[in-house]
Amino acid sequence: MQQAIFTKKLSRIYKLRGGKKTEPKELIALKDVDLEVKQGELFGLLGPNGAGKTTLIKILTTLLAPSSGEAWVAGHNLSTDPDRVRPLINMVSGGESSGYGLLTVRENLWMFAQFYGIPSQVANQRIKDLLEVVGLGDRLNTKSSDLSTGLRQKMNIVRGFLTDPEVLFLDEPTLGLDVGASRDVRRFIRSWVDQNEGKTLLLTTHYMVEADELCDRVAIINNGQVLACDTPARLKRDLQKDAIFRMEVSPLNGAGAGVFERLSGVRKVTHEAKDGSSTLEFILAEEDALGAVVNTMTQQDIHILNLQKREPTLEDVFVSLTGKSMAEVEKSGD
Amino acid sequence: MTTKTSAYKHSLIPQNPGWLPRTFRFAAWLGWQIESNWADPFVFAIYSVIKPISSAAILVVMYSVITKGAFENPVFPYIYLGNAFYIYVGAIMAGISWAVIEDREHYRMLKYMYIAPLHYPTYLLGRGVARFLTGSISVFITIAFGVLFLNVPLNIYAADWGLFFVSLGLGVLMLGFMGLLLGSITMVIVNHVWFLGEAVAGALFLFSGAIFPLEVLPAWLRPVGYAMPLTYWLELMRRALIGDVARAFPTLAGFSNMELIGILLATTAVIGLAAFLTYRYCDYRARELGYIDRVTNY
Ligand SMILES: Nc1ncnc2c1ncn2[C@@H]1O[C@H](COP(=O)(O)OP(=O)(O)OP(=O)(O)O)[C@@H](O)[C@H]1O
Ligand SMILES: [Mg+2]
Numbered sequence: 258m259q260q261a262i263f264t265k266k267l268s269r270i271y272k273l274r275g276g277k278k279t280e281p282k283e284l285i286a287l288k289d290v291d292l293e294v295k296q297g298e299l300f301g302l303l304g305p306n307g308a309g310k311t312t313l314i315k316i317l318t319t320l321l322a323p324s325s326g327e328a329w330v331a332g333h334n335l336s337t338d339p340d341r342v343r344p345l346i347n348m349v350s351g352g353e354s355s356g357y358g359l360l361t362v363r364e365n366l367w368m369f370a371q372f373y374g375i376p377s378q379v380a381n382q383r384i385k386d387l388l389e390v391v392g393l394g395d396r397l398n399t400k401s402s403d404l405s406t407g408l409r410q411k412m413n414i415v416r417g418f419l420t421d422p423e424v425l426f427l428d429e430p431t432l433g434l435d436v437g438a439s440r441d442v443r444r445f446i447r448s449w450v451d452q453n454e455g456k457t458l459l460l461t462t463h464y465m466v467e468a469d470e471l472c473d474r475v476a477i478i479n480n481g482q483v484l485a486c487d488t489p490a491r492l493k494r495d496l497q498k499d500a501i502f503r504m505e506v507s508p509l510n511g512a513g514a515g516v517f518e519r520l521s522g523v524r525k526v527t528h529e530a531k532d533g534s535s536t537l538e539f540i541l542a543e544e545d546a547l548g549a550v551v552n553t554m555t556q557q558d559i560h561i562l563n564l565q566k567r568e569p570t571l572e573d574v575f576v577s578l579t580g581k582s583m584a585e586v587e588k589s590g591d
Numbered sequence: 592m593t594t595k596t597s598a599y600k601h602s603l604i605p606q607n608p609g610w611l612p613r614t615f616r617f618a619a620w621l622g623w624q625i626e627s628n629w630a631d632p633f634v635f636a637i638y639s640v641i642k643p644i645s646s647a648a649i650l651v652v653m654y655s656v657i658t659k660g661a662f663e664n665p666v667f668p669y670i671y672l673g674n675a676f677y678i679y680v681g682a683i684m685a686g687i688s689w690a691v692i693e694d695r696e697h698y699r700m701l702k703y704m705y706i707a708p709l710h711y712p713t714y715l716l717g718r719g720v721a722r723f724l725t726g727s728i729s730v731f732i733t734i735a736f737g738v739l740f741l742n743v744p745l746n747i748y749a750a751d752w753g754l755f756f757v758s759l760g761l762g763v764l765m766l767g768f769m770g771l772l773l774g775s776i777t778m779v780i781v782n783h784v785w786f787l788g789e790a791v792a793g794a795l796f797l798f799s800g801a802i803f804p805l806e807v808l809p810a811w812l813r814p815v816g817y818a819m820p821l822t823y824w825l826e827l828m829r830r831a832l833i834g835d836v837a838r839a840f841p842t843l844a845g846f847s848n849m850e851l852i853g854i855l856l857a858t859t860a861v862i863g864l865a866a867f868l869t870y871r872y873c874d875y876r877a878r879e880l881g882y883i884d885r886v887t888n889y
Binding site: 318322359 | 608610614617620621624625628698699700702703704705707708709875879881884
């Protein structure tokens with residue numbers, strides 16, 4: 258089996274300079290990441306803010322040097338052969354509006370195609386086709402500075418596919434796009450990988466659904482480490498025998514979710530307080546444990562407003578791996 | 592590793608043929624689109640006409656006060672032409688280093704350019720082409736102004752145009768390399784780098800014999816001027832246009848035109864080599880520091 262991406266103990270440490278007198282601190286953004294992405298895969302990196310997803314993409318696209326470890330992309334070593342990697346890859350980061358504002362959409366894209374050595378005619382045809390796909394067909398000759406942020410992002414997404422890369426990196430491709438546009442982009446990403454044999458696509462996301470429904474395989478990453486890596490179905494399979502309940506209850510009033518965690522049969526509890534109520538999610542080893550949970554609630558005078566049993570998601574996988582929900586990780590900061 | 596991933600090698604475009612001319616051409620195209628974006632002709636007039644002429648005018652007024660109006664003295668055309676051609680330094684050298692900042696912070700495209708299969712030093716040189724063209728407009732206007740209104744003794748039939756274009760070509764290359772050198776340094780600096788190009792252009796002004804012969808400098812500062820290709824280039828440009836007057840000056844009077852060209856060639860080659868080595872180092876450092884896609888808030 259061919260590998261489109263292969264990393265060996267890849268680490269990245271950022272040196273942080275604080276105030277003048279504090280000695281430089283270090284931040285470990287990636288730690289000993291071993292990753293294998295096969296040629297032809299649609300691979301997802303799923304993790305909360307600050308997990309290290311962008312850092313990994315930057316290293317794999319030659320933008321950033323790793324602090325240690327090695328990586329290969331499309332068969333070439335990144336540190337010794339970046340110039341052989343570059344013609345074979347492309348990258349788009351979402352949620353930012355870059356572009357030469359004084360050029361039209363067509364000119365922006367055409368110029369990039371030229372740098373990749375794509376004949377003008379081929380480039381122009383591809384530009385037209387791809388702009389249609391993302392619904393920008395009528396903006397061919399609009400100055401890109403006149404596009405809204407979301408439309409500019411669509412232009413950038415087109416730039417990624419335009420050069421027909423062997424390995425395409427998309428960093429949060431749907432961030433900032435509206436629901437319809439996100440769906441179109443996801444659909445296109447999937448069909449691009451399916452229809453072009455041997456093309457590989459790695460995307461990062463912190464949308465569960467995106468990782469779950471779109472990707473062939475997903476690596477769950479937190480704190481710079483890959484915690485699990487498999488197909489979404491297999492990642493969830495371990496949780497399948499567990500029972501997952503979502504409960505909306507009256508406010509916990511100081512009593513944390515900890516009391517429930519101590520009950521036997523309860524594997525993980527996450528807690529989110531919203532105005533006037535609390536939402537608890539339980540991963541139970543078996544359904545019978547629910548009785549004890551409900552009893553405890555009665556003792557504590559907590560009222561159940563809503564109770565739902567549901568199928569495991571990748572979010573639950575994340576919770577079972579880290580003990581926290583992605584939202585909790587993001588809230589607690591670094 | 593190589594055995595496992597070898598399938599890609601066969602589908603590979605053999606080491607990216609034609610990337611140098613391609614990079615240069617489209618970088619020049621982009622630079623021209625940016626430079627010629629005179630949506631407002633008024634802004635263009637200010638930058639290409641009024642600004643150079645007014646800075647020349649300041650010089651002329653200062654000269655006239657100091658020398659009590661001795662415009663017939665050969666010092667005057669020496670200064671006037673030195674100042675006029677120095678416009679290229681700001682345009683090309685500072686312009687190229689500015690392209691790094693512009694791409695990185697303003698358009699936020701540096702990272703996409705950087706990961707594209709283009710040769711980045713060549714890209715930067717290409718970005719300088721448009722700066723050369725717009726700079727030429729300013730230089731031309733400034734000199735024409737001097738000839739028409741200030742009696743700068745330029746006779747277009749007596750000028751040595753062969754020498755002029757050879758020197759100009761070499762000088763533009765030299766300034767391109769200096770721009771690459773500064774641009775490379777710009778890649779590893781993220782804060783307060785806005786004025787680097789202009790600041791260096793301003794500092795070198797004093798050491799290049801642009802507006803006074805090097806003899807005016809204290810003896811210990813003169814070697815700076817003698818080491819710089821700029822000094823020889825400006826001398827050649829003056830000699831090409833108003834030969835005898837320029838040669839009336841002591842600094843480089845002992846050198847023939849060919850000798851000056853030789854020195855200019857040699858120093859340009861040194862600068863070129865230094866620029867590429869600096870680029871290699873700064874490229875490596877910038878990747879290590881994570882500065883390629885860094886945006887300073889401004
Ligand atoms: N240039 C930098 N200097 C210092 N620290 C950095 C730098 N870039 C990233 N970091 C830190 O490295 C860690 C990983 O950041 P990274 O951008 O890779 O996360 P991410 O998974 O992409 O997060 P997000 O979902 O927010 O995009 C974070 O703690 C971040 O603050
Ligand atoms: Mg990120």
